[in-house]
Amino acid sequence: MSHETHDNCAHCGHHHELVVNGLCVNYREHRALSDVSLASSCGNCVALVGPNGAGKSTLLKTIAGLMTPASGEVLWRGAQVAKWSREIAYLPQREQIDWSFPITVRGVVEMGRYPQTGWWRSFRKDDDRMVAEAIEQMHLEDLADRQISELSGGQQQRAFIARALAQQAHVLLLDEPFTGLDRPAAEGLIEVLKRLAGEGRLVVASHHELATVPDIFDEVLIVAREQVAFGQVSETFTWDNIRKAYGGQLRLTPDLEAAFNEAAKHHPAGVANGATL
């Protein structure tokens, strides 16, 4: 799949870049991630893949500004991410969220406005409008007054994405957003992610289902505690690179083989040569 890439973001009219430079991240003295570098910009959907413990969540948290790098840097719009917390939204893995917390869907989405309003000032008309628009964009109107705990997994994901939209976030960092979704919900989420990228947002998501990478993403970062490869899915999503990251943990199934062939079709050289694996 390939999105139409906007020169300028339809969301804000600019063309912003996320740059990760030689990033290393530790938990105390334990090195979780080494030497990650990438550059992506508005309008892209970036997959983060690698085996369990590869450092995907760590990278998302660091890009979100929630962890401090041991070395290297993360820049958005040319400055350290800490400066841009309003523009960057992070959705943790499902199990990190307390879904029993008593809050309505609208309450979750309103939280997206808190960084702007501060806790001390009340909502203005604009805040209400942005919350209503986000709810509408994620087709949550009928569920807005329901408790978040009463929703299906797919609906809960949509509520959290609506919160990011209400925040007017430019970068969406999603940790395994497809986990626990049934097929229709997953297909709905694929459409949502493509639409958000198509509107000029930058979506970065860790993803376990390798066979669906070419359907959803434009670019891929493959990690295994350190960077294996980063680039366009058509060039980078190859069995060679995936095998480097997963070692003997992964078998080349027919589904996966089909996905590599699908990815290669969009590669200029792949089309010319009719190349397969």
Ligand SMILES: Nc1ncnc2c1ncn2[C@@H]1O[C@H](COP(=O)(O)OP(=O)(O)OP(=O)(O)O)[C@@H](O)[C@H]1O
């Ligand atoms: N809070 C923590 N304290 C210490 N080490 C941690 C902590 N969180 C993660 N790690 C370690 O850092 C490394 C990277 O973990 P991370 O959760 O980023 O991987 P991941 O690719 O997201 O894994 P998964 O696919 O299983 O979610 C692992 O070795 C893990 O054990």
